[in-house]
Amino acid sequence: MKNNGILKENKIIKRLFKYALPYWKQFALVLFLILIITGTSLLQPKLVQIMIDNHLMDFSGGMTEDLLNEELSGVFKISMLYIGTVLINFVATYSQFWVLNKAGQSILLSIRQELYDHILDLPMSFFDTNPLGNLVTRVTNDTENLNEMFTSVLTSLFQNLVSILGIIIIMLIMNVKLGLMVLSLSPVIVAISVIFRNAIGKVYDSQRKVLSRINNHLSENISGMGIIQMFHQEQKVYDEFDRADREYLKESRREVKYFATYRPAVEMIRSIGIALLIWYGGKGYLTEVITFGVLYAFIEYIQRFFYPILGLAETYNIIQSALTSSKRIFSLMDEKSSIENAEDPIFIDRFKGKVEFENVWFAYKGDDWVLKDVSFRIKPGEFVAFVGATGAGKSSIMNLIVRFYDIQKGKILIDGVDVRKYDIQSLRRAIGLVQQDVFLFSGSIERNITLGRDEVKRDDAIKAAKLVNADNFIIRLPKGYDEPVMERGATLSAGQRQLLSYARTISTDPSMLILDEATANIDTETELLIQDAISKMSKNRTMIAVAHRISTIADADNIIVMSHGKIAEQGTKDELLGRDGIFRVLYELQYKQ
Amino acid sequence: MRAYKTILPFIKKTWHHYIVGIVLLMLVDVANLMVPQVLRMFTDWAQKGQLNVEKVWICVMGILGLGIFISIGRYIWRTQLYGTAKELEYWLRDKLFKHYLILDANYYKHNKIGDLMAHATNDVKAVSNSMGGGIMMIIDSVFMTLLTVFMMIVTVGFKITLVALLALPFISLAIGIVSKPVQKRSKDVQNTFSELTTEVQENLSGIRVIKATGVENIRSKGFSSVNKKYRQRNMDLVRMNGLFHPIIDLFSGISFVVFLVFGSHQILTGVITLGAFVAVINYLHMIIWPMVALGMIANMFQRGIASMERLNIIFAEKYEIVEKENPVEIESPDGSIKFENVSFRYEDGLPRVLENISFELKPGKSLAILGRTGSGKSTIIDLLLRLYDVSNGKILFSGVDIRELKLEQLRSSIAAVPQDSFLFSRSVADNIAFSLKEPIEIDFIQEAAKFAKVHDDITSMPDGYDTIIGERGVTLSGGQKQRLCIARAYLRHAPLLILDDSLSAVDTETEDEILQHLRELGQSLILISQRISAVKNADHIIVMDEGKIIQEGTHEHLMSHKSGFYRTLYDHQRLETQLDQKLRREEAVVDEE
Incomplete structure (x- = not known):
């Protein structure tokens, strides 16, 4: 895929941000909820601290009933506050998750749609050079990767920062010395996390690579299993697979080892932290600088302090992968259509059907000329057949009339107007094009004929099917016109598929028809139906066909024989047969078959 | 759990790792439970x-000592349990791939590559996960729960423990309840994702039709509805998934508050100490994870069992082609073949592909098989190589029934060039030398390439013989692929060489040269083709149609039947040659202009 200029990271983020902008209210709500969540969860240890210090500490055995009740009601009040934080937390956490994901999914929805619509608008030449699989991946997997960017990065960044700040503030307010002591441990945690992240990132990276090697081995060897068994090379193939498999095991072991080191290391730091708290706190308690509840709260906070730091390290990785995907998506979105609509396009419903090629030169790539200085003229209502060997340029002529490509030199006129002046979609809708390879979509037979076009009703579909002799086999299907097309029409015969594509094209009753005849072998019975359909379709309209069948050629008013991008012979069937040219041999060949 | 019988051999080999892992996991659990006791001691002393x-020093050392023990213990159990699980993953994948290598052609005809790949990655992983994380979860949820409850009872007595823990089983219950729909909904999300992928794939494949009919907008709407459905499915999942953490926090919060109220009462009435109170708060934190694990176990093992069952089906898959016990090994096979009344069908109930075929090929002679696609030509080769076994009759190779023969000898005595010219994504040299077990000198590879007239093509590739072929390398023309396959077969130096339509994409002159080379080799030769030019010089020619031999004899003999299939085909192909020549002449004229 061509990359139009390098997309800078901050530019990508800006563009991503633009998609999030319509949802700013949701994001604002999410941030507000995060504040509440963080606040309530940080409040919890504080409440217990107050409870311990105010109500549970000064107990010395015998206590009067009144005092007991007083303390208990204090405890009860704090407990109710606590349960309040639990409930608020519950509601806020769930709502936050929901609102955030809803916004994230909606953003993805619109990015996916925009990208897909953009791809559909790209010219044919784009599809010739870009593998289908890559394009599919852009629309599906790459947009999926963005999901985390919107749902997790932003919020986890915010949540973790707020938590860290909140804990630091609470700790410093409760006790500066202890607070600073806990803080002093954070660089260690950060360092360990960063080291671990880098190490495990590399492991994951090579794991991914090895896994894709394993997958390649699998897919290739399974599809080539016949060859492997034929040549009795199982051992060799096994050895190669095993090498990749073992490497994967090695990487997995490394993963286990890194985690087995990292987790305990964090745990150890925490133990050190608690030990330090007890050491300093214990001494502070002895000198009555620190209350017991504060000590308790600190032990709680130290547990909660580490998670956000670990979380921040995680965020970095997500951003990286999302940026890679965004880059791919945006560079595809920046791909410009080389076939642009004219500035003041002419909209057209029906052509009279005059086609002129004036000294047309055309190449798909560079100066690999497919058409060299081709000129011809087709009168309205005429039936012209193009004949010639594969690669002679016949199909290119068809592609040019509907402007799948633009020519390099010369002129193509329809009804006396340059094709580039017409609105592209209206041009294509006004011309019926039957392609060589029939493509059927999933959906019903009817849907495959109408293609969902408003102007084509069910009746039109049936009428068209009847005209092209498709109705007969369609009504014999279990559900008739509502029969679903399975696996791109694999259950239909090649001839039936062709008849369907004729019906699809003729259903709008276009005044111009372009037919790129298929070469596939078809049983004689269907062959006759096809012949009949073609001759019926050619009535009352301009018909231009790339013809392989003798019957199609015989019906034509004019035959143009193409050879190596040039017109070699031209004339009626009888004229051409009178000459000792290409056509005569072609004719004999078809006839013999 | 019965399904897990398959991995018994692995468990037998590695049980000591599991024992060490489990024992250490338990010890770490115990150590973890001791930490609150230290805090309790500290608190009570303080109070x-x-x-x-x-x-204070004693407490500090206690915390640090436990911390060190926990860290080391955790490292060990993680490497033991998880490390062994990774070994299991390797072991299973290895076993599976070995099995793939012996399954026969018939199996691959009925199973999709994608599925077979998924078994080797996803299913293998699911089993391995259940035997790593799954075991850890069982130990934690059972042992840790019991131990924590025990410690709580010891610390604060039975009654208060019961009250405090009342809310906690709801965590397991809720997670158990939520897991099922979460899993179902993730599956829905996945399915809709593939629906989305299919939609994109289908429309991009049919882009020509879409553009030709100008229905971009309609297809965009179609995509939009799948796109929206995907968002909906995701939100369905979010709604369930979002419950996970809030539920855990809610019930643990409730149980915490219940204990705060009751515990405080007990402190104030002198039943328990503040230290015990603090310890239990810690225990309440600790018991959350085992409760969560308890909820997840069932699901994890369900998945593991389902995957294991899928794998077991493959392992139980019988392969029809089995070598006989004490197979015959011929000293030096002469490359002769005899088919005696061979009939074949792929499966019972399906029509016969071959019917009563008999022929003979003497050592050093050549045999040609001619026929349309689907006439059964290629099946003869599959049978000869024993990719399938005959349904009736027998095949003799060098005078021995191939079912008696050592499979390796049979296959290594035949060098076949199959129709579909399958090449592996490796270097050209590797592909040519694929049939050899040991690496050989490049000279021999070049000799083979020269024999197949592909040497010049190779030297003009970017990296010559080291050029990688396929998706990640250069794309080859059909003719180049075919010639590489011939070079690959040549290197086998086998007494019998088979070419299955292997020159169809090669131009006639090169074809003639290669055929000449083949004849000079003096090995037995079978040529399968649709082209008369390729078969006419064979010692014996068989013409096949619909699984039967309809004509046989030498070229001259077959030509004498004026209305025979062979003669008709000959006439037709002669015309094609004429046309080719005419076109060339035309080209020369065009170029002169």
Whole structure:
């Protein structure tokens, strides 16, 4: 895929941000909820601290009933506050998750749609050079990767920062010395996390690579299993697979080892932290600088302090992968259509059907000329057949009339107007094009004929099917016109598929028809139906066909024989047969078959 | 759990790792439970005013000592349990791939590559996960729960433990309840994702039709509805998934508050000490994970069992082609073949592909098989190589029934060039030398390439013989692929060489040269083709149609039947040659202009 200029990271983020902008209210709500969540969860240890210090500490055995009740009601009040934080937390956490994901999914929805619509608008030449699989991946997997960017990065960044700040503030307010002591441990945690992240990132990276090697081995060897068994090379193939498999095991072991080191290391730091708290706190308690509840709260906070730091390290990785995907998506979105609509396009419903090629030169790539200085003229209502060997340029002529490509030199006129002046979609809708390879979509037979076009009703579909002799086999299907097309029409015969594509094209009753005849072998019975359909379709309209069948050629008013991008012979069937040219041999060949 | 019988051999080999892992996991659990006891000691000393520097020191050392033990223990159990699980993953994948290598052609005809790949990655992983994380979860949820409850009872007595824990089983219950729909909904999300992928794939494949009919907008709407459905499915999942953490926090919060109220009462009435109170708070934190694990176990093992069952089906898959016990091994096979009344069908109930085929090929002679696609030509080769076994009759190779023969000898005595010219994504040299077990000198590879007239093509590739072929390398033309396959077969130096339509994409002159080379080799030769030019010089020619031999004899003999299939085909192909020549002449004229 061509990359139009390098997309800078901050530019990508800006563009991503633009998609999030319509949802700013949701994001604002999410941030507000995060504040509440963080606040309530940080409040919890504080409440217990107050409870311990105010109500549970000064107990010395015998206590009067009144005092007991007083303390208990204090405890009860704090407990109710606590349960309040639990409930608020519950509601806020769930709502936050929901609102955030809803916004994230909606953003993805619109990015996916925009990208897909953009791809559909790209010219044919784009599809010739870009593998289908890559394009599919852009629309599906790459947009999926963005999901985390919107749902997790932003919020986890915010949540973790707020938590860290909140804990630091609470700790410093409760006790500066202890607070600073806990803080002093954070660089260690950060360092360990960063080291671990880098190490495990590399492991994951090579794991991914090895896994894709394993997958390649699998897919290739399974599809080539016949060859492997034929040549009795199982051992060799096994050895190669095993090498990749073992490497994967090695990487997995490394993963286990890194985690087995990292987790305990964090745990150890925490133990050190608690030990330090007890050491300093214990001494502070002895000198009555620190209350017991504060000590308790600190032990709680130290547990909660580490998670956000670990979380921040995680965020970095997500951003990286999302940026890679965004880059791919945006560079595809920046791909410009080389076939642009004219500035003041002419909209057209029906052509009279005059086609002129004036000294047309055309190449798909560079100066690999497919058409060299081709000129011809087709009168309205005429039936012209193009004949010639594969690669002679016949199909290119068809592609040019509907402007799948633009020519390099010369002129193509329809009804006396340059094709580039017409609105592209209206041009294509006004011309019926039957392609060589029939493509059927999933959906019903009817849907495959109408293609969902408003102007084509069910009746039109049936009428068209009847005209092209498709109705007969369609009504014999279990559900008739509502029969679903399975696996791109694999259950239909090649001839039936062709008849369907004729019906699809003729259903709008276009005044111009372009037919790129298929070469596939078809049983004689269907062959006759096809012949009949073609001759019926050619009535009352301009018909231009790339013809392989003798019957199609015989019906034509004019035959143009193409050879190596040039017109070699031209004339009626009888004229051409009178000459000792290409056509005569072609004719004999078809006839013999 | 019965399904897990398959991995018994692995468990037998590695049980000591599991034992060490499990024992250490338990010890770490115990150590973890001791930490609150240290805090309890500290608190009680503090509250009773017995705390002094020495006692603070004891507590600090206790915390640090436990921390060190936990860290080391955790490292060990993680490497033991998870490491072994990774070994299991390797072991299973290895077993599976070995099995793939012996399954026969018939199996691959009925199973999709994608599925077979998924078994080797996803299913293998699911089993391995259940035997790593799954075991850890069982130990934690059972042992840790019991131990924590025990410690709580010891610390604060039975009654208060019961009250405090009342809310906690709801965590397991809720997670158990939520897991099922979460899993179902993730599956829905996945399915809709593939629906989305299919939609994109289908429309991009049919882009020509879409553009030709100008229905971009309609297809965009179609995509939009799948796109929206995907968002909906995701939100369905979010709604369930979002419950996970809030539920855990809610019930643990409730149980915490319940304990705060009751515990405080007990402190104030002198039943328990503040230290015990603090310890239990810690225990309440600790028991959350086992409760969560308890909820997840069932699901994890369900998945593991389902995957294991899928794998077991493959392992139980019988392969029809089995070598006989004590197979015959011929000293030096002469490359002769005899088919005696061979009939074949792929499966019972399906029509016969071959019917009563008999022919003979003497050592060093050549045999040609001619026929349309689907006439059964290629099946003869599959049978000869024993990719399938005959349904009736028998095949003799060098005078021995191939079912008696050592499979390796049979296959290594035949060098076949199959129709579909399958090449592996490796270097050209590797592909040519694929049939050899040991690496050989490049000279021999070049000799083979020269034999197949592909040497010049190779030297003009970017990296010559080291050029990688396929998706990640250069794309080859059909003719180049075919010639590489011939070079690959040549290197086998086998007494019998088979070419299955292997020159169809090669131009006639090169074809003639290669055929000449083949004849000079003096090995037995079978040529399968649709082209008369390729078969006419064979010692014996068989013409096949619909699984039967309809004509046989030498070229001259077959030509004498004026209305025979062979003669008709000959006439047709002669015309094609004429046309080719005419076109060339035309080209020369065009170029002169």
